[in-house]
Ligand SMILES: Nc1ncnc2c1ncn2[C@@H]1O[C@H](COP(=O)(O)OP(=O)(O)OP(=O)(O)O)[C@@H](O)[C@H]1O
């Protein structure tokens with residue numbers, strides 16, 4: 001009895017340990033490879049790098065030789081920032097309204113609000129492009145922002161709704177019995193309690209926008225060049241090692257941001273909600 | 274019992290702005306959720322400074338009634354009056370009704386002091402007034418050293434003190450308590466019951482306490498309203514409810530009691546003569562009317578019964594199956610020849626041990642006042 005248990009216990013931990021190691025390798029491996037490659041002394045993307053050099057980072061930060069990359073980055077950051085700010089307002093309002101109602105219509109609305117997460121990005125990009133051309137608009141940065149807003153709002157909506165469902169309604173009743181109005185209660189109770197959820201969602205949304213290819217592909221033009229698209233273009237034509245350097249910068253920036261946010265809000269816990 | 278705290282006079286006067294709490298009147302309150310009737314035509318007058326306990330089994334509508342008074346629910350019918358004013362159309366934040374929930378519902382992201390100051394800040398008191406009042410309230414509930422803690426860092430009893438202080442800080446006209454002790458262990462519960470009673474007296478608060486613990490209701494309520502299926506089954510002082518239950522439901526819900534079946538033989542002076550099915554003849558006073566031949570139920574509390582050695586016409590034969598000395602009381606379990614179990618409680622004299630088991634007889638004590646119910650009520 002005991003013996004059999006021990007064997008099955010052991011095989012369980014061997015299998016689970018193996019799977020865990022494998023997943024970590026698959027998840028982290030490429031990141032490490034890209035980081036190592038970005039310090040190569042070679043002129044082309046190769047692994048393993050033949051020698052060490054920071055030449056490509058110097059190249060990347062040079063405003064003359066990498067000006068087009070800098071402007072694409074500026075575009076991407078601008079679009080992501082504005083779209084995230086708008087999405088925070090829209091998604092928080094939607095989550096508040098939906099958490100309060102338990103009607104079937106609210107459930108349906110919730111599903112439609114989440115649909116950009118499920119819908120293939122390319123179909124959505126094409127749909128958005130056609131929609132804007134039917135309305136007679138020409139591609140501009142505002143349309144990019146609008147397009148991104150739709151695909152990134154669900155991230156904020158989801159985390160905010162999650163923090164609202166854990167919200168004890170008796171808190172608002174206590175507040176009312178103490179004489180406080182709704183606005184006061186929102187400012188002093190609801191908002192502070194759901195803010196970590198909103199912030200976590202906003203972080204995810206910002207990253208999702210920075211990273212978005214399909215929507216940008218359809219809605220950007222030569223002047224509104226976005227970073228992921230520019231990187232893709234560089235890949236196709238030259239296999240430029242600066243792509244690895246850009247990736248390196250982004251990876252480090254995201255890691256630093258995550259650590260900071262985790263300290264502030266317990267982000268990693270909330271992202272999984 | 275605890276002495277009122279030596280709070281300094283100025284602060285006390287500020288807190289006790291109202292020397293006597295305002296009366297609360299519930300008039301024909303009815304409420305249904307969809308098709309189920311949760312509160313059914315409840316009329317209740319709570320005098321200023323009085324504490325009334327709503328007592329009843331789970332689901333009888335106690336919380337619903339409380340939420341109607343607080344304004345969280347709008348009743349389907351009836352009126353709520355506080356003092357001289359109907360409050361039916363007032364939202365909860367303008368009713369000045371304080372409430373303490375079973376799980377306290379403290380604001381988790383605020384310190385204890387900020388929790389207590391919440392209502393004061395909401396109505397726009399100045400910072401210095403807030404600080405002054407918070408300090409007084411902390412002192413009142415003996416939590417002076419905890420102002421900077423978050424609720425998560427407090428024990429259950431401490432959280433409850435904070436919830437009370439928070440509710441009392443804004444000087445509510447009515448205080449509602451929805452099972453405030455349910456989450457506390459037994460010893461702490463007793464402390465908090467005394468504490469709440471003390472504060473309620475000190476501030477002359479008009480209060481309603483919801484509970485399904487009859488001992489708790491007996492201990493701290495001025496009057497008890499026993500509820501059943503959305504209605505008030507009986508309203509009275511704890512002693513009235515215990516000694517003169519008007520219905521079998523109240524009789525069974527409060528304390529323990531024995532039940533006998535019998536028949537009305539006739540009337541002698543102010544008492545009905547009842548022959549129990551076990552053969553004993555009992556003379557019982559009641560305000561109800563019965564006719565000769567009516568089948569009746571008789572209930573008697575364990576302390577109204579006594580075991581006797583010699584048979585007589587007021588006693589019936591039993592077999593003693595168990596005797597337990599519980600502190601100052603001897604509890605006997607006796608069995609009738611038909612197999613029904615009866616509980617008898619008698620004061621235990623010093624040194625007296627449980628008597629040997631075996632056949633004996635059971636009768637009423639001298640001053641016993643058993644209750645008569647028509648058989649159809651059971
Ligand atoms: N929000 C609601 N929707 C529908 N029915 C409800 C709702 N709240 C309570 N009820 C029903 O109304 C009745 C009274 O409920 P209430 O909560 O007032 O009981 P209670 O006496 O407080 O019980 P407990 O001692 O368990 O707290 C119950 O039958 C309950 O199922």
Ligand SMILES: [Mg+2]
Nearest residue numbers: 335336337451
């Ligand atoms: Mg209840």
